[in-house]
Amino acid sequence: MAIKNILSLVVLVSILGVSVAIPYPSLDLNYYRSKCPDAEGIVRNVTLEHVGPQKSLAAALLRMYFHDCFVRGCDASLLLKSPNNDAERDAIPNLSVRGYEVVDAAKKKLEEECPGIVSCADVLALVARDAVLLIGGPWWSVPLGRRDGRISRKDEANLPSPFADIATLKKNFTDKGLSVKDLVVLSGAHTIGISTCGLVNLRIYNFTANGGPDPAMNPSYVGELKQRCKPNDFTTTVDMDPGSVAKFDTDYFKAVSQKKGLFISDSALLNDLQTSLYITTQLALGGRLSTFNQDFAESMVRLGNLDVLTGNNGEIRATCASVN
Incomplete structure (x- = not known):
């Protein structure tokens, strides 16, 4: 079966399960209908070509x-x-972000089909959605019409830290106009993907004054991590969701509830009434994905509307790595 037909079937099945469209005044679900009608199809096919044989790219692109x-x-x-x-x-x-080649490949195809029409910002939004779909995650309708920014500054990359406590994380999200529910739901993205020993060695070696591990971690999990991460090892990879890293599911919340969150920011979700209640609710649902998928889809749409450039703001880059 052709690649396009395979992905079309996957999309249809997913739409029957979870389909989310949250309207925003600045974006439009049909933005490219007349300008580049096959834009989403082009991005889907390119994403499948890359993520299909390398599923770990899904987490990277998200x-x-x-x-x-x-x-x-x-x-x-x-x-x-x-x-x-x-x-x-x-x-x-x-520095550890990867997957740029997927966005570049999709943009190149779009420039061949519809030059100067589809922004890199929209390509990235679609690639992230399609990559999640390809590993069993939910489908959501992506409002489109973003334009590309011309400014990129290293000193502005103040991202939520894996070492952050719950108060800091809540402020990170609310400062962006996202909710505490968005915080815990989007943290659920850690159900896929990997990190490195360099980000966890602090927790398992010399975390306390007497040289012990972080007491917020399950001792058996600390033992497992020590088997993989030696004190001076900063490069070996570790799964963010032990035992379920390649599957988009709710096992992450089970791991966090068992004090097996890899990062301090994962464990911190147990230190707030709203975030811990969400985790408890997911466990009570017995691993059924419908609620989490719906919540994740809605949070991703809200994330995708953050401070977007539209109208005459920004530009449509010819290539994603440089301004016009």
Whole structure:
């Protein structure tokens, strides 16, 4: 079966399960209908070509989208390169971001079909959605019409930290106009993907004054991590959702409830009434995905509307790594 037909079938099945369209005045679900009618189809096919054989890219592309939207809004500023290495992608939290080639490939195809029409910001929004779909996540309708930013500054990449406590995380999200529910729901994206020992060694070695691990972690989990991460190892990879890293599901919330959250920011979700209640609710649902999928889809649409550029603001880049 052709790639396009395979993905069309996946999309149809997903729409029957979860389809979310949250209207925003500045964006339009049908923005490219007359300007580039096959825009979404082109992006889907390119995403499948890359993510199909390399499923780990789904988590990477979802992370890329989050990192872009949280700084200067969803304007593809993360994609810009700088000869002086002072753009967003050069900031420490973004050095491990990967998947740029997927966005670039989709943009190249779109420029061949509809030159100067589809923004890199919209391409990234669609790629993130389609990548999640390809690993069993929900479908959501993506409002379109974003334009690309011309500014990308390394010192502005103030992203939520994996070492943050719950008060800091709540402020990070509310400052962006996102809710506490969005915080816990989007944290659920850690059901897929990997990190490195460098971000967890602090928690398992010498966290306390007497050299012990973080008491907020399950001792058996600490033991498992120590088997993989030696004290001076900063590069070995570790799963963010132990035992379920390649599947978009609710096991992340089970892991957090068992004190097996990889990051301090994961464990911190147990320290707030609203976020901990959401986790408890997911556990009570017995792993059924319908509620979480619906919530995740809605939060992703809200994320995608952060400080978007529309109308005469910004530009439509010819290539995503540089301004026109």
